[in-house]
Amino acid sequence: REILVDVKDVQKYFPLSKGWFKTKSYVRAVDNISFSINRGETFGLVGESGCGKSTTGRLINGLIKADNGEIFFDGKNLLGLPEKKWKKYRQKMQMVFQDPFASLSPRMRVKDIVMEPLTIHFPKMSSKEKLERVIELLGKCGIDEFHLNKFPHEFSGGQRQRISIARALILQPELIIADEAVSALDVSIQSQILNLMKDLQDEYKLTYLFISHDLSVVEHISDRVGVMYLGNLVEVAPKSKTFNDPKHPYTKSLLSSIPKPDPKLKRKKILLSGEIPSASNPPSGCKFHTRCPVVMDVCKKKVPQAVNLGEGHSVACHLY
Ligand code: SF4
Ligand code: MG
Secondary structure (H helix, E strand, O other), rough: EEEEEEEEEEEEEEEEEEOOEEEEEEEEEEEEEEEEEEEOOOEEEEEEEOOOOHHHHHOOOOOOOOOOOEEEEEEEEOOOOOHHHHHOOOHOOOOOOOOOHHHHOOOOOOOHHHHHHHHOOOOOOOHHHHHHHHHHHHHHHHOOOHOOOOOOHHHOOOHHHHHEEEEOOOOOOOEEEOOOOOOOOOOOHHHHHHHHHHHHHHHOEEEEEEEOHHHHHHHHHEEEEEEEOOOEEEEEEEHHHHHOOHHHHHHHHHHHHOOOOOOOOOOOOOOOOOEEEOOOOOOOOOOOOOOOOOOOOHHHHOOOOOOEEEEEEOOOOOOO
């Protein structure tokens, strides 16, 4: 399969400050991660809040710059790309957030919200053509033409997310980075939006990076899944392996907390001891060793490297 996004040894530390002053400490938000996303697939990125998954999304679309490593998009190394060349790539990568309308003007009409990226990127496009595109795409996203002149507050949360998806698609991107895109919605609305995203993916050959703390959502939509813990990618696998044959003790503990429909298949609940350690002062060796139920001596000293288990399954743990 063809690789669309290739992330290689990427690191991002944020300096911590005390009041007005910088300290010598850093939040190790993303600590040397590597993975790739194939064209046309959905790559789910999961982990608890603060594990670095949102930072990873922002690094890929250039909202923030990596300290180290390489990020290839369609074969082109994006790091070190001059700012004026970024425009072309920003157009190809769009983001969908949890509640994008929180940051938009409540006085903008829906048609203008969806049209705005076209106006910015194609200043010469006629108003007629722009409006036609807006109407067609809103229709595909389940918002009738009848609603064009309404304002964001006149819609439900699910409808607003449909509108924000239309806005993200108006520039015909190749990659959509969805960051907790359905996390604020009721479960029944969540599955409607996930199904819409699947339909749009088929129709427009989209590639998704789907970031979520919610494993059931990730299970619903992903082809492959990456699990993050404290800035590290600890396991990457096809979805069926992640959910039926997880290898990393952290993945196992995350999975043990989601209910299975068939009680006979009930997973043994694994309770993790202790809090998530601070990303500015992470544990030595394997960062999960302070909470791992099967920790060994070596885990405290040596950082586990990713081991390829075959069939696209890799895990960073000294057990393997
Ligand atoms: Fe647990 Fe050691 Fe594996 Fe880390 S490397 S997950 S501490 S067994
Ligand atoms: Mg986040």
